[in-house]
Amino acid sequence: MTLTELYCLLPIVITGCAALFVLLCGPLLLSSSLTAIGVTASAAAGIWAAFTAPAPIQCIPGLAFTPLAQLLIPLFSFAAALTLLLSHGYNERRILKGEEYPATVLFALFAMCVLPCATNMLILFLALESVSFAFYILVSMDLNRAESGEAGLKYLLMGAVAAAFTAFGFALIFTGSGTLALSAALARPENRAIISAGWGVLILGMAFKLSLVPAHLWTPDVYQGAPSPVAAFLSTSSKVAAAALLLILLGHFPPMAELRAPLAALSVLSMVLGNLAALRQTNIKRMLAYSSVAHMGYLALALLTGSRDGYAAVLLYGAIYTAMNLAAFGAISSLSFEEEREQITDFTGIGFTAPVRGGVLALAMISLAGIPPTAGFIGKFFIFYSALKGGLIALAIVGILSAAASAYFYLRVVAQLYMHRSEAPAPKPVGFAEGLALCAASACILIIGVYPGPLLEMVETALR
């Protein structure tokens, strides 16, 4: 192993060692120092990855530090650090003790760091499944609420079925092409039927991970049952990781003609049904779950274009969506005390009684609705621009109309926050860690919305 290779592997090594360290030394340390270790390790991994030049790694087969990893590892680390900061106060209020929580978050981050580095299907699959595996545990972590365990079991059973689909897809692609390496897996014309069947099964499995309609049924239950900071991490990083897997595969195999119809159907159904179902939700976490179904529909639309513009839009939207949902779920979790604050009516007048958290939630909702000058507008603009440029005019029109309809349920939350006064006592003040995380997420939303240039450049570099 040369020094360059070690430098490239360092983000993976840091997160893996930090997870083990937290697990081993957890009983001896205070929970605040465990959070500090986790946040420091994530930040170190992210910053290191952002400033390391891409290079191949010869000593471990199936790994390479790709330009994509240079963009995605910092993104995942940002999400993990914010999740740890948010869950520090939340776990204290909800009496979620133990070192398993930060350790599992770090294990999830470890798997996410491996995923964009993969150059063969085995590593890709293992990384994806390890991410899901960590989330099965995190979702069911809250023993004080019956919903949490139920949500975990539902997620695990559905996730295992989806893992079987994904693995069957990889198995068929392997059988058709004769290699696990992504770069060498050229579609052999004589085995085209097997490879297309593999792609079809794989897309079904990935539809579950991205919660595209009709494989979205787990999403609302899991988001509702999971502790709010976990829902924040789950709705952002695991979705971006699944999208990244599809991007890596599509970057190596050009999209096949027979894939277009299923992907188009998944995308349209998700955009329309996701937004329609979100309209009638009274629980804000379920509403955000259906909204994430719709947002993944937009992502699928950009993937469908098969162009460089489309792939850039996917990465850009992934980054922006991470900031938006971390802010939204972060505000919900910092407003939850003995009980989860999850009914939309519970947020009446919060804009006056807790101005900072109410403001962050309102900003996240406005951004999710795609209203300028927030980041959500930039993301949606590039998605629909790439779709129109790629000739998917009918799909883009459906998407734009459903996005316009979605403004109703996002703005309903904002109205609830500011249009009514509430008699309920003001929520308790927020801790330093949570305040920091909320400020970081909302700063990202505003900065990307006003000045998207640097992020666009990073995305362009990642696809080179």
Added chain:
Amino acid sequence: MSVPLSHILIVASLMFAMGLGCVIAWRANVIMMLIGIEIMLNAVMLTFVGGSAHWGIADGQLFSLMLMALTSAEVSLALAMVVYLHRRKQTVNTDRFDSMKG
């Protein structure tokens, strides 16, 4: 190879479909769902092993070994959750786990 690749693929697809059928038909019982998932994953391993034999490389067998490790981890986690939820509700019937609606 004595067995043609198409036969292996047909058997594996049938097994996969039967496993999926088991998961869908026995939706009410967590243990039966886990068995169905195991059958589906066995079909996947069969495909990998068949593919490796067809191309004369060991990559597929390696994938199957990793899949075994993964499934055993998944099943152990699922059983732990079943035990935990059974203590709460005294049942493994999924229809009783209905505290979330909407």
